Amino acid sequence: MAEPARRGVPEATVGRLPAYLRALTACAAQGTTSISSEELAAAAGVRSAQLRKDLSYLGSYGVRGVGYDVERLSSQIAGELGLTQEWPVVIVGLGNLGRALAAYGGFSERGFRVVALVDEDPAVVGRTVQGLTVQTLTQLDEAGTPVAIGVITTPADQAQDVADRLVALGVRSVLNFAPAVLSVPPDVAVRKVDLATELQILAFHEQRRAAAPGPQEVTG
Amino acid sequence: MAEPARRGVPEATVGRLPAYLRALTACAAQGTTSISSEELAAAAGVRSAQLRKDLSYLGSYGVRGVGYDVERLSSQIAGELGLTQEWPVVIVGLGNLGRALAAYGGFSERGFRVVALVDEDPAVVGRTVQGLTVQTLTQLDEAGTPVAIGVITTPADQAQDVADRLVALGVRSVLNFAPAVLSVPPDVAVRKVDLATELQILAFHEQRRAAAPGPQEVTG
DNA sequence: AAAACTTTGTGAACGAAAGCACAAAGCCGT
DNA sequence: ACGGCTTTGTGCTTTCGTTCACAAAGTTTT
Ligand SMILES: NC(=O)c1ccc[n+]([C@@H]2O[C@H](COP(=O)([O-])OP(=O)(O)OC[C@H]3O[C@@H](n4cnc5c(N)ncnc54)[C@H](O)[C@@H]3O)[C@@H](O)[C@H]2O)c1
Ligand SMILES: NC(=O)c1ccc[n+]([C@@H]2O[C@H](COP(=O)([O-])OP(=O)(O)OC[C@H]3O[C@@H](n4cnc5c(N)ncnc54)[C@H](O)[C@@H]3O)[C@@H](O)[C@H]2O)c1
Numbered sequence: 362m363a364e365p366a367r368r369g370v371p372e373a374t375v376g377r378l379p380a381y382l383r384a385l386t387a388c389a390a391q392g393t394t395s396i397s398s399e400e401l402a403a404a405a406g407v408r409s410a411q412l413r414k415d416l417s418y419l420g421s422y423g424v425r426g427v428g429y430d431v432e433r434l435s436s437q438i439a440g441e442l443g444l445t446q447e448w449p450v451v452i453v454g455l456g457n458l459g460r461a462l463a464a465y466g467g468f469s470e471r472g473f474r475v476v477a478l479v480d481e482d483p484a485v486v487g488r489t490v491q492g493l494t495v496q497t498l499t500q501l502d503e504a505g506t507p508v509a510i511g512v513i514t515t516p517a518d519q520a521q522d523v524a525d526r527l528v529a530l531g532v533r534s535v536l537n538f539a540p541a542v543l544s545v546p547p548d549v550a551v552r553k554v555d556l557a558t559e560l561q562i563l564a565f566h567e568q569r570r571a572a573a574p575g576p577q578e579v580t581g
Numbered sequence: 582m583a584e585p586a587r588r589g590v591p592e593a594t595v596g597r598l599p600a601y602l603r604a605l606t607a608c609a610a611q612g613t614t615s616i617s618s619e620e621l622a623a624a625a626g627v628r629s630a631q632l633r634k635d636l637s638y639l640g641s642y643g644v645r646g647v648g649y650d651v652e653r654l655s656s657q658i659a660g661e662l663g664l665t666q667e668w669p670v671v672i673v674g675l676g677n678l679g680r681a682l683a684a685y686g687g688f689s690e691r692g693f694r695v696v697a698l699v700d701e702d703p704a705v706v707g708r709t710v711q712g713l714t715v716q717t718l719t720q721l722d723e724a725g726t727p728v729a730i731g732v733i734t735t736p737a738d739q740a741q742d743v744a745d746r747l748v749a750l751g752v753r754s755v756l757n758f759a760p761a762v763l764s765v766p767p768d769v770a771v772r773k774v775d776l777a778t779e780l781q782i783l784a785f786h787e788q789r790r791a792a793a794p795g796p797q798e799v800t801g
Numbered sequence: 802a803a804a805a806c807t808t809t810g811t812g813a814a815c816g817a818a819a820g821c822a823c824a825a826a827g828c829c830g831t
Numbered sequence: 832a833c834g835g836c837t838t839t840g841t842g843c844t845t846t847c848g849t850t851c852a853c854a855a856a857g858t859t860t861t
Contacts, residue, residue: 373818375785379778383760397838406762409838410820417840425826425839442781443788450780461681462776467760473780510783533790534783536776540603540687542626550786552779556756557687558599559772560670561662563730563754564692565595566770568663570753593848617808629808630850637810645809646857 370441374415378438380405381412385435397428444472451477451508451532453523454515455485455495458538462514463491476508477501481519498526510534517541524551590661594635598658600625601632605655617648664692671697671728671752673743674735675705675715678758682732683711696728697721701739718746730754737761744771 384404388396398416402409416422416429422437423429439445450473452459459480462468468475478495480486486495496504511527513520513535520539527535528549535551537543540558543551604624608616618636622629636642636649642657643649659665670693672679679700682688688695698715700706706715716724731747733740733755740759747755748769755771757763760778763771 371818375782376778378785379775379781380762382781383777384762398840399838404762408820410822411818413838413840414819421840423839424828426828426837428838441785443784444781446788448780448784448787457681457684461677464677465776467777468780471777471781472784509787510780534787536779536783542600542604542624548790550783552783554774554776554779555599556682556685556774557603557691558596559756559774560668560688560693560730561599561602561664561691562595563756563770563772564663564668565598565661567668567729567754568666570768591848618810619808628850630852631848633808633810634849641810643809644857645855646807646859648808 370418374418377405377407377411377415378442380407381415382435382438382442382444385431385438388431389435394431395428396431398423401429439472442472447472447474448509449474449476449507450510450512451475451479451501451506451527452512452514453479453498453527454513454519454539455480455490456514459512459514460490462512463493473510477504477506498523498530502526502530508532510536513537513539515539590638594638595662597625597627597631597635598662600627601635602655602658602662602664605651605658608651609655614651615648616651618643621649659692662692667692667694668729669694669696669727670730670732671695671699671721671726671747672732672734673699673718673747674733674739674759675700675710676734679732679734680710682734683713693730697724697726718743718750722746722750728752730756733757733759735759
């Protein structure tokens with residue numbers, strides 16, 4: 362037991378770890394020190410069998426007949442997710458969305474720090490937003506600020522170019538809010554958040570409901 | 582051929598249809614009238630076999646030896662996604678994120694219209710944002726404005742309450758930006774967009790790269 | 802009109818993920 | 832010390848999703 366996690370945590374499991382961590386943090390905040398898979402699963406919105414299987418990939422951190430130690434499991438998951446260190450983040454594109462993200466407190470809350478804000482618009486470059494001076498990508502490059510994660514919030518037609526330049530800068534993880542398919546080297550991870558896609562998926566189910574008789578749950 | 586799609590389009594396929602539609606729209610914009618599965622797949626960031634299988638769930642809309650008619654396939658997918666009608670959307674929580682979404686032009690672009698903006702803060706209620714007067718949920722209820730899709734951008738601790746009230750109002754599709762697990766009736770669809778989760782997944786892979794020797798792609 | 806070529810549509814193989822069900826493991830009360 | 836109770840961890844089954852690979856169906860060329 363308590364092994365440092367065998368290699369090969371399934372991608373689907375990784376996708377749920379943040380939810381578990383959040384639920385555990387909430388528990389800890391209200392004083393709970395121990396929690397069963399049933400309770401934690403409910404809090405995270407999954408089935409208990411799935412939670413246990415997910416946790417089994419990280420190692421055995423529960424006590425049979427009792428449950429999981431909230432503190433212990435939290436740090437285990439945080440460690441697995443690489444949240445023991447702080448990851449420097451750059452936001453590229455300070456329009457409506459970029460500014461909202463820059464103003465968002467949720468970054469620093471856990472393992473992430475916005476270290477730079479980037480835009481190309483001369484009207485924006487040089488201004489101070491959230492305590493950071495907006496710079497160009499070129500300036501960021503010259504400054505040599507280490508950056509691990511790049512968040513792209515530029516218009517879609519700029520996204521590929523921005524991604525290329527971020528990669529050249531050493532960024533190997535990209536979170537893309539622009540509705541564009543990014544092409545990057547194989548060692549760069551890209552995740553996409555797309556509002557239009559989400560709405561269209563909802564519309565699909567909304568429309569299907571109109572045709573089909575019986576109601577049915579459609580989540581995720 | 583050209584049947585109106587048998588019931589049972591896999592969820593994974595539905596999730597990719599918006600990307601296909603976007604790629605097709607881009608093609609149409611630049612004058613392309615016909616496209617092969619290979620090209621369209623590249624534009625959408627998937628494998629051609631997957632594209633063809635996905636499209637096969639909607640019916641046979643290609644011509645062997647040639648490819649797909651851009652216009653025809655576009656309207657087929659749009660129809661499948663329920664984008665032939667306009668869906669009324671309400672945004673609840675006009676903070677940083679809510680305002681960015683309200684200002685976003687991408688809604689109307691395709692099948693969605695923001696018909697109401699909601700907040701509880703007396704400093705915000707009554708003000709005009711993007712041509713709409715911000716109201717409370719109670720006022721929205723009294724006004725009787727039909728709403729199909731609710732977007733939640735309130736703090737997490739308000740999300741469940743807002744969701745309950747939206748459901749009571751008749752909303753059956755919810756897009757939740759707050760980091761909270763929502764509990765809704767089985768006939769209500771909920772989709773979640775969670776920035777912290779996305780970053781943490783990136784951090785996981787970032788961290789793993791440090792340990793593992795060979796590079797590897799990690800997308801989606 | 803037939804041969805050569807291109808590309809679709811899909812059965813079948815493969816792989817990943819979810820869910821079931823229960824033995825094993827630990828607690829607690831007596 | 833032991834029996835009963837609770838809850839974990841996991842092998843097995845089933846379901847879902849992806850990829851392969853090729854016959855069928857069309858176009859173009861000769
Ligand atoms: N605003 C939203 O709610 C929302 C929602 C979903 C998706 N998106 C997407 O997010 C992106 C940004 O949306 P927005 O509403 O903030 O747009 P916006 O036009 O308000 O902002 C874009 C910003 O990017 C900057 N920019 C442009 N090219 C750049 C470059 N090459 N390098 C650096 N900066 C550059 C612009 O100067 C501008 O400040 C778009 O792709 C949009 O489709 C936005
Ligand atoms: N800002 C971001 O970039 C960002 C990114 C990811 C996630 N989020 C999440 O989105 C949500 C909103 O973020 P934000 O930065 O815009 O927060 P914010 O505090 O700026 O805005 C929240 C708004 O919701 C309103 N509100 C609160 N309770 C309400 C209620 N019961 N009914 C109606 N309105 C209510 C508030 O008056 C406020 O205007 C949060 O849950 C946050 O975690 C934000």
